[in-house]
Amino acid sequence: MRVLITGGGPTGLTLAIDLARRGLDVRVVDKADDFFDGSRADTIQPRTLEVFDDLGVVDAVLDAGCPPPAYRVHLDGRAVEERRMAEPRAPRPDQPYPNPWTLGQSQLEGILRSRLAALGTRVERATELVGLEQDEHGVTARFRTGETARFDYLVGADGGASTVRKAIGVAFSGTTDETVRLVIGDVRAPDLDPAIGHWFAAAADPMTGVAMTPLPGTGMFQLNTAIGTDDHATLTAMQRALDGFSAGVRLTGCHWSTVWRPNIRLAERFRVGRVFLAGDAAHVHPPTGGQGMNTGIQDAYNLGWKLAGQTLLDSYETERRAVAATVLKVSDDLLRRYAAGHAEAHRRGEEHLGLHLSYRAQTARGTLAPGDRAPDAQVQDPTGKRIRLFDLFRGPHATHLVLGAPAPDTDHAYAVLRPGDDPAGCARYVIDTDGGAFSAYGPLGASADGHVLVRPDGHLAQPHAPR
Structure with a gap:
């Protein structure tokens, strides 16, 4: 059986690894000329670490990353306290990976690509899907290179602007808030302690400021702050934001940056015939809560064994769309708490860890039921x-x-x-x-x-x- 995956990000790579280890003929294409080189999503949740345990990459992920840092709070340029989004939890027999893990997305993708290569498959760069047609027996894919190829199934893991989703005519319901703009960038700040995160704000409004999270193995911080409607994702704009809080911190370089707007969307279908959607092609999340990448990886993990066995394929949409809707609500609620200046908006609870997400029937009762995550012991x-x-x-x-x-x-x-x-x-x-x-x-x-x-x-x- 041949499967085409469009998109070489964490979702596409996870699915490719799962299919390749099952012996399937899997092809992964990405339209970009070069691999992504930035932090973007930098939080790996505990349930995703369990997926990586199964796929044989968890040790590499843990070695490359670090636990979520504490944050030193600077108000009007003066350090006043340290705080965490959540207190570290001790491993339990049923939960061997109880805490999130910090690792830049490009570093994670490199680990996943290496695992995929060990299974005999590599991501094909500069290979853009431009069209597809399907019938009851398979999918014909057309590439910008002029190539046409036939596959049994096609999975679109090609991001929020998904070519695959558009080709199969699936609506992408949701909203984009043009009034809120955040800049996210990987920056160098030699004046700051790299062993800890930093939050810069004004004492009169301590919930509005600049967050800087250390990126393990890079010597950089991921900077995150609101910017004006006329600002761009430049080092100058990020320095100006810091200077507005009397931080006295010099930014000496920017490796990668982007402007993000609240864009919260959910595809109306996750499957049309032999074509499936996963990751950002199926759901787009705000960065609050660190859920988007993790939800996409869980999509891939749910779909892989079903594709390989060509069984229960309809359950992919049933199970994963419901989970995506739940997670989107959690992320959106958290974003609204930030926007309202809620004092506890920075706190994270168990609802963000992924360990309690379930496919159980609505009528199921009890502490454990079919559809729940199987606990360790x-x-x-x-x-x-x-x-x-x-x-x-x-x-x-x-x-x-x-x-x-x-x-x-x-x-x-x-x-x-x-x-x-x-x-x-x-x-x-x-x-x-x-x-x-x-x-x-x-x-x-x-x-x-x-x-x-x-x-x-x-x-x-x-x-x-x-x-």
Whole structure:
């Protein structure tokens, strides 16, 4: 099966990795002549780190990035306190990556491209899709180079101005606020401590100012502030914004910058026939809350196994469009709190981490239900080695757990036993030495004689027992 992905950003790369590791013939094209080289989205949420664990890149991401920094608050040029958007959370057996991680988008894309290359696929630059036609058997893609190629499926991960979305006639409902303009730029500021973030504001209005977040591995900060309607994303405009708060900080260079306006949109469809939309092509978020890139990566993770198996394809739109709408509301609400000068607008709660987003049915009840994220737990393998349930889930397969009884003698099926249980008759098993697996999965397993099915994307499927 051949799949074309248009767009070589985090969404397209995640999907390509997932398809390539399944042995599919995947092609990734991007119209840009060069790879993006800037920070843009610089927050990786915990659920996305779990995706990267499964895809084999989490160690590289953690090595290249750093925890979210504390921010030193400067009012009228004087440092008055340090604060965090959220207090660091300790890892738990069910949540091995409890905190967001900071890493510039271009650095993340480089890690994902390296992983994709190791699987035998590279992003084709300067290859712009200019048209497509589809029928019941496949999609014909036309490129600006003059090439025409045939694919079984096409996925548009080509950004908010998506050529694919326009070609399939999908409306992009939402609003753009022309009255608010923010400049975001990667700048050098040798006067500032690079180990911490900085917030510059006036004491009379401490919620309006300039945020500067250190970018690990670059020696730069990402600057974010409001600018006037006649200003542009220049070093001069950013320096002028800082000077307005008596910061006394010199900016000595700008590596990348852009002007952002509140643009909040959601595609009316995520699928038309054999063509799918993902990431910014399907939903555009404000930068508040650090959700846009993460939601796109989750789109790709949901779609990959369904495309590979050519099964449950209609559920992609059902599941992901509902999640995107929920996340857009969270980001929009946070943006409104900033605009209103809410004193706690900088605080972040669990609703931003992605760990509680679910595909469960509206009628589902209980702490764990089909559609929820499958929790991790520490267990012991037959040799006595301490492992995690995530170690069993890792890979392109579904995983079948059976609590307290032998599992079927099939690949990726495991009995989960308590200490002292007799493993006789168990082809594969782990021991729940700390009780975390039974605690997490017991209520779900009780509804199906102990059987728990974990989808390839780490969400729970409807549990089943042998017939």
